[in-house]
Amino acid sequence: MRASILAVLALLASCSASPTTQTKTDGPKAETSVETRRDTIVDTIHGQKVADPFRWLEDVKSTEVLAWMDEQDKGARAQLAAFHGRDALAKRFSELYYVDSISAPSHKGDRYFYTRRHADREKSVYYYRDGAEGTEKVLLDPNLLSEDGSVSVGFVVASWDGKQIAYSLKANNADEAVMHIMDIDTGVTSDIDVIPGIKYSDATWTRDNKGFYYTYLPSDPSITVQERPGYAEIRYHIVGTDPKTDELVHEKTGDPTRFVGVDLSWDGRWLLFYQWKGWNASEVWVKDLSKKDAKFEPFIQGEDNLYSVLPWKDDFLIFTNEGASRWRIFKTPSKSLDRKNWKEIIPEFEDGSVIENVQIIGGRLVLTLLKDVTSDLRVFDFDGKLLRDIELPGVGASFGMTGTPTDDDAYFSFQSFTIPLRIYKTSIKSGTTELWNDVKVPIDPEPYIVEQVFYPSKDGTKIPMFIIHRKDMPLDKTTPFILYGYGGFSVTLSPYFRASIYPWLEAGGGYAVANLRGGAEYGEAWHQAGMLDKKQNVFDDFIAGAEWLIANGYTNAKQLGIRGGSNGGLLVGAAMVQRPELFGAVVCEVPLLDMVRYTEFGSGKTWISEYGDPADPEQFKTLYSYSPYHHVQAGTPYPALLMNTADSDDRVDPMHARKFVGAVQEATTSRSPVLMRVERNSGHGGADLIRQHVANDADTYAFLAAMLGLELP
Numbered sequence: 158m159r160a161s162i163l164a165v166l167a168l169l170a171s172c173s174a175s176p177t178t179q180t181k182t183d184g185p186k187a188e189t190s191v192e193t194r195r196d197t198i199v200d201t202i203h204g205q206k207v208a209d210p211f212r213w214l215e216d217v218k219s220t221e222v223l224a225w226m227d228e229q230d231k232g233a234r235a236q237l238a239a240f241h242g243r244d245a246l247a248k249r250f251s252e253l254y255y256v257d258s259i260s261a262p263s264h265k266g267d268r269y270f271y272t273r274r275h276a277d278r279e280k281s282v283y284y285y286r287d288g289a290e291g292t293e294k295v296l297l298d299p300n301l302l303s304e305d306g307s308v309s310v311g312f313v314v315a316s317w318d319g320k321q322i323a324y325s326l327k328a329n330n331a332d333e334a335v336m337h338i339m340d341i342d343t344g345v346t347s348d349i350d351v352i353p354g355i356k357y358s359d360a361t362w363t364r365d366n367k368g369f370y371y372t373y374l375p376s377d378p379s380i381t382v383q384e385r386p387g388y389a390e391i392r393y394h395i396v397g398t399d400p401k402t403d404e405l406v407h408e409k410t411g412d413p414t415r416f417v418g419v420d421l422s423w424d425g426r427w428l429l430f431y432q433w434k435g436w437n438a439s440e441v442w443v444k445d446l447s448k449k450d451a452k453f454e455p456f457i458q459g460e461d462n463l464y465s466v467l468p469w470k471d472d473f474l475i476f477t478n479e480g481a482s483r484w485r486i487f488k489t490p491s492k493s494l495d496r497k498n499w500k501e502i503i504p505e506f507e508d509g510s511v512i513e514n515v516q517i518i519g520g521r522l523v524l525t526l527l528k529d530v531t532s533d534l535r536v537f538d539f540d541g542k543l544l545r546d547i548e549l550p551g552v553g554a555s556f557g558m559t560g561t562p563t564d565d566d567a568y569f570s571f572q573s574f575t576i577p578l579r580i581y582k583t584s585i586k587s588g589t590t591e592l593w594n595d596v597k598v599p600i601d602p603e604p605y606i607v608e609q610v611f612y613p614s615k616d617g618t619k620i621p622m623f624i625i626h627r628k629d630m631p632l633d634k635t636t637p638f639i640l641y642g643y644g645g646f647s648v649t650l651s652p653y654f655r656a657s658i659y660p661w662l663e664a665g666g667g668y669a670v671a672n673l674r675g676g677a678e679y680g681e682a683w684h685q686a687g688m689l690d691k692k693q694n695v696f697d698d699f700i701a702g703a704e705w706l707i708a709n710g711y712t713n714a715k716q717l718g719i720r721g722g723s724n725g726g727l728l729v730g731a732a733m734v735q736r737p738e739l740f741g742a743v744v745c746e747v748p749l750l751d752m753v754r755y756t757e758f759g760s761g762k763t764w765i766s767e768y769g770d771p772a773d774p775e776q777f778k779t780l781y782s783y784s785p786y787h788h789v790q791a792g793t794p795y796p797a798l799l800m801n802t803a804d805s806d807d808r809v810d811p812m813h814a815r816k817f818v819g820a821v822q823e824a825t826t827s828r829s830p831v832l833m834r835v836e837r838n839s840g841h842g843g844a845d846l847i848r849q850h851v852a853n854d855a856d857t858y859a860f861l862a863a864m865l866g867l868e869l870p
Contacts, residue, residue, distance in 0.1 A: 191228050193819040194221075203774040205781060207753055214815040215758070222815070226804075226835055229818065233799075233832035234856070242869025243859035246660055250851045253656040258596040261559040261568035261580050262289075266319025268341075270296065279306055279846045283313050285341065296341065297324060299845075306846045307838040312359040315341075316366040321396065323360035323369060329805035331840035332356050336371070338396055352400045356385075357416065364425030368395040370406060372418055382807075383762050387413035391430060406430075407442075407453065413762040422468035423517070423562050427491070428453075429466055435766025436646050437685065439463050443494070456494055463681070469517055469562070472539070474502075476515045481505035482680035484512035486522075488539065502541030511680045513649070518560035518567045519585030525557045529609070530621055530678050531652060534558070534569060536585060545588045551576065554651035560585070568593060572654040574625050575602035600659050604628060607652070612705040614674075615697040618686075621678065622702050623652055624711070626667035632710030637666045637865035638717050640703055644673030644695035645724035646767055647684045657854050666867050667711060671702040673728075689769050690779045696731045703732075703739050715741045716865045720857075722746035722801075723809055723841065730785035730817060737795050742829075742864035744857055746801040747841050750813040752784035753777070758810035786813070789820040797829035797864040799857060801836065808841035829864065 195210045216222055237243065255276045262269040269289055272281040283297040302308040311325035311334045320341055325334035338350035358372035373392045374385055391407035394400055407430050410417060420429040428444040430453055438461050442453040457464045462479040473494060475487040486503040489495075506512070506526070510533065514525035521544065526533040532555040534547035549555060553573030560567030565586050572578045577600075582593040608624045630636055639661065643650055650670050658668045672678045675687025675695045687695040703719070706712050719740050721729040726748020733743045753771050755761045769776030781787060789795075798821055802814035818833045825831060834856060836844060843850070862869050 191225065191232060191822070193225065193822060195819075195823065202753065202771070202781075203777050205777070207781065207787065209754075211816040211819040214819055215754075215810075215812040217811070226815065226833075229833040230835040233834045236830060236832060237799075237834065237856040237860055240859040240863045242664075242862060243855055245870045246858050247851055247855035249660045249663075250657070250854050252599050253659060254847050254851055256596060256598055258578065259580075259594050261570065261593075262286075263315065263559060264561055264564055264566075265315040265317055268315070268319035270313070270315050270319075279848060280309075283310070285315075285319075296322065297339070302326065305838070306844075309845045311355070314360045314362065314369075316362045316369075317364055318366045320366065323362070325355050325359070327840070329838040329840055330842060330845050331805045331807045333376070333807055336360065347397070349399060350394070350396060352394065352403075357389075358418070361419055361421050363421065368393055370394075370419045370421065370428070373403075382759060383757060384413045386416065386760070386763055387411045389417050391417065391419045414765050416763060420466075424468075424470075427468040427473075429468075433463075435763070437461070437463065437681065437688075437766060439465075441466055465515070467515065467517055469539070474515070474517075474522075474539075475499060476512070478681045482682035483510065484680065486512070486515060486541070502539070503537060509679070511677065513677075514557040516558055516560070517562040518558055519565045520562065521585050523558050523560075523567070523585070525555060527649065527651075527678065530623075530649065530672050532556075532571075536588075547583060547588070547590065550579070552652070554653040556651075558583075573652050574607045574623065574654065575605060577654045577656070598654075598656055600656070605662055610705070612701060614694070614701045616694070618674070618694075618698070620674075620698045620702060621672040622705070623670045623672075624667065624706075625658065625662065625669070626711075627662065627665065630665075630667065634707065634710050634713045636712050636716065637862070637867040638669060638706060638712035639666065639861060640669045640671060640699070640706065640717060640719045641725075642671045642673050642695075642699045642702070642719075642721055642728050643723075643725040644671075644675035644687050644698065644728055646675070647677040647681070648724075649677045657858075661858055661861075661867070664862070664867055664869050666862075666865075669702065669706060669711075671699055673698040673702075675724075688767050689776070692768065692779065693783055695728060696735060696783065699728055699732050700736050700739065703736075707739075714739050716867075718742035718744065718861045718865050720744040720746070720861075721748075723748065726750070726809075726813075727752075727785065731783050733796065733798070734785050734788040734790070735783075737793055740796045742797040742799070742861055744799045744801065744861065745814070745817075747803055747806055747809050747811075747843075748800075748813050748817070749809055750784070750817040751786040752780040753787060755813070758812055759806070760808050761810075786817050786820060789817070789824045791824045792826055793824055794827035795821055795825040795829065795831070796827070797860070798831045799860045800831075800833040801853065801857065802833065803836045803839040803841065803843065805839055806841045832860070 198209045198212050200207045257276050258274045260272045262271040269286045274281045278300050280299040284293050285296045299310045309327045309330040311327050313324040315322050322339050325336045327334045334355040336352040336355045337346050339346045354374045356374045360369040362369045370393050373390045375388050388409045390409050393404040393406050416433040418431040426447050430442040433439045441457040443456045444453045445451045465476040467474040472488050478484050483505050485505045487499040488502045489499045510526045510528040513527050516523045522537040524535045531552045536544045555571050558567045558569045577596040577598045579595040580593045581590050583590040606628045611619045614620050673695050719729045726745045729745050730750045771777045800814050800818050802811045822831045
């Protein structure tokens with residue numbers, strides 16, 4: 158349940174031309190250099206003079222900016238294509254990515270729904286069966302939605318009787334989406350039920366299957382992108398009616414820093430309305446739909462904690478980090494929701510385990526736990542008594558179960574750095590478990606070892622890190638390594654299978670994943686230790702991980718590369734400008750980098766609770782103190798930089814990438830390249846075509862190999 162919370166959260170003088178020539182390496186040369194105009198803009202913010210010479214790169218509608226992007230992309234792709242081993246990497250990635258696999262099924266009515274990847278198709282196909290052993294039938298094939306593959310499917314949610322689906326379509330795999338309704342028996346998609354404004358929502362079907370609740374985000378051009386979240390509404394749609402007549406269930410909050418969402422109890426009686434204040438606080442209202450003219454009543458308000466509510470029969474279960482950084486569970490009768498009546502049934506675990514997720518499956522509570530970043534599954538009764546552990550096949554990652562509150566059969570996944578995804582079928586009642594499906598990936602994990610180490614950060618805090626490398630790798634500081642991190646928004650970097658790292662490992666490289674503060678690896682306290690005025694802890698943790706790898710003989714500074722995306726892009730950008738001598742190459746993807754103006758673009762205002770508000774004088778000081786764009790220093794020999802950005806990113810505005818690249822290209826004195834690659838028809842999460850993933854990873858790893866001295870075939 159906590160995972161679903163975070164899934165919802167899951168989301169700104171005179172001019173003088175100064176040509177900048179892109180730096181070169183001793184290897185392949187870019188065909189052209191790029192001239193980047195430098196302006197003399199200097200703002201005074203809370204008494205601090207802030208230079209912003211590349212502000213003109215914020216305006217993506219400008220023909221000058223578009224031409225600059227095209228020239229950057231053209232030059233980057235020319236140089237990347239010329240790196241040794243790039244084509245061999247593309248071939249190997251194709252072998253790894255074009256594989257057959259199947260997801261765990263979802264049971265609705267008499268039907269089972271699932272997705273299947275095919276080794277000869279670009280996108281996964283949605284299927285269903287009539288009965289568990291029925292004939293497989295195509296439900297929705299995203300490969301047929303557009304000739305160029307630019308239209309993506311966001312979600313598919315079946316009604317409780319399994320006769321209809323609500324699904325969303327997205328242009329260029331962006332966040333913005335439009336919802337549609339299909340009758341499964343006829344295969345006809347309605348021309349009436351077309352609902353725009355589905356950016357961060359899916360459909361919550363009612364038990365009578367007549368309609369669903371959803372979060373509507375108006376796309377009125379008069380509302381700025383930054384203010385849109387404050388206009389989000391909860392609506393109810395009756396299938397077969399014009400969405401313009403949909404019932405307004407809860408009005409807008411008017412607060413663009415909040416997310417809103419809706420949920421419905423299993424029996425259809427209780428409607429829940431959520432408001433999330435960022436990623437660390439939520440409020441809950443409830444409505445009893447069994448009563449005529451019922452209204453939302455406040456249940457949990459004014460708290461600085463996260464809450465998720467699961468109504469079940471005559472009780473409400475409350476999953477929260479209130480007074481428990483690693484989470485706990487309360488129960489209270491539905492007729493008596495006052496806080497004084499809450500009874501704790503599962504306290505915070507004393508062994509350090511974090512409760513990641515809570516589900517009601519087969520009439521039991523199923524908990525997904527995390528201890529030292531590895532998964533555990535346990536089954537409890539509704540009084541909090543442990544019934545059994547669900548045995549996992551090793552040390553790795555599981556992300557909860559697929560099942561219903563009344564079905565005994567359930568499915569769970571397992572994977573690790575060396576074990577591709579496996580799906581197991583289990584009985585909640587008896588605990589019997591069997592392998593249901595596994596993915597066949599053409600790799601041999603035998604030559605590799607996975608280590609987990611705990612190293613001290615700058616302030617002495619122990620930080621866990623996974624290290625994957627060949628068993629026979631010498632600890633003589635000669636191995637090219639990649640260090641990956643994220644460190645924010647309660648995101649846990651679990652030890653899941655990453656097919657993309659195997660060509661790198663096969664060539665003799667090493668790979669490390671640091672579990673930094675800001676994530677949820679050790680609960681909410683771990684998250685809060687890496688947010689707001691403590692954000693520098695995250696960068697210190699990452700830098701300390703790099704220093705540990707070097708000090709312990711795994712690699713050296715010239716052969717250490719770092720990679721991160723989104724908030725992880727902020728991470729590697731900050732590490733690069735704070736310690737440029739520590740890294741040989743940087744891959745920065747769809748990042749935040751201008752922390753002074755981030756709230757003026759994309760979904761920036763919804764991240765204020767995580768980073769802080771530059772309009773606040775004290776929070777501005779913190780943001781400006783580490784903002785990577787503002788700390789690019791002229792005359793510095795920066796490491797090689799590959800900036801991967803997307804042309805349709807409507808979450809983190811690509812202006813961050815453009816401005817940072819312009820600044821680094823002008824400032825660096827090294828001969829290392831500074832490249833910007835633009836992914837076309839792609840949103841914040843990247844494109845969903847396998848061929849684009851192949852090309853992107855081939856370019857990225859060819860760049861890293863060339864910069865870090867890894868010999869590719």
